[in-house]
Amino acid sequence: MLAVLGAVAHEFAGGPMVLPPLQESDLQRDVIALHHFSWHVGSVAVLTMGGMFAFASKKHGSLELAVAATAMSAGFSLLAFGLSLIAYGELWGTPAPYVWSVITVVGAVGVWCHFKARSVI
Template identity: 30%
Template sequence: MDSLLSSATVIAGVTAAIHAFVGGPEVLPPLHRARVDRLVTATHELCWHGVTATLALMAAGLAFAWARGGEAALIVPFAVAALSVLFGGIALVLGVSRFGTPFAMPQWVLFFPLALVCALRAAGVVVRAGDLFAWMSGGILTALAALHVYWGLGGAWPGDARHDKVEIVVGLPKGSRFPSLGLCLLVAFLLLSSAALVLGQRYGRGAPAALLRLGAWAAALVLGARGLGGFFEARLRPATRALPYHRMNRLVYSPLSLALAAMVAGATLD
């Protein structure tokens, strides 16, 4: 199996889906409610749907290259890498220049890894699936740990003018207290420990590697439980249905947890 192309296809598909089904409902309705000229609204819609179509074509092109192989497996990843750097760079520059933080427009978090994977494939680099799963899951877990530290130190993203971050991240009503710095640091420590377990069991040797592998399986089980449980959380916390957390939990948080569980398991099995 071409691990780089298959991974790039999945990342591109997830990026396109998030743009269409998460970003669309967040961006387009406020635009429709705004009192601006219809031509301006239609122009914004053209740009938005054009990006959606481009992302879908990127995913489809990578899937075609994965199935076809040959020159397509070199040319298509190169083109997707270039587009990903462009999209990610624009998001990063806009986030810093307009909002003062790169997390205001976090699309680069998906685009830059996609560009890296595609660039490696275009260069003809061969990577074992287990190594790819280990580094991808370790990188994502480390990024999530950094995000929790950011929240603990008072970072406001993904809050905006309509919703506080506690409504989006925790599922509590506006005005509720966000988890303390100590709790955020504890979660960050657990995420970093999981990343270390995944990488350690992959590259460690001897008896400690067996213990690390056991720890990695435990991390995979916890992540899988979080992912599956997230789809039923609203039954235990009905009040979350009225908050943006409910939608984000079903479309982002739970699928991401399941994807991480699968990657950790893949890194441990291979």
């Protein structure tokens, strides 16, 4: 459910703030098109990862999906932090470094709890 809310917020709140100014810029159309594509890939990734976490929580033996979704989120988090630190400090003013980090921590805690519960039994 949170993934759906995140994707809706990304598309309908974030999109109008970011995409229209690109249309009005002097950037080449292929650069604008690639940014649009990448923006929507982010929404698809959020929905896919949400589905992976949901399925892993409901279906016994699907922990690998939660591990993969956590790894994806960690990669996105590292990318956001790396770009923020090295080239684009403006990213600190966006949700990217923070949201992906929270998802990574929550996913890692869930995976850890799974292993902790298994070791107790």
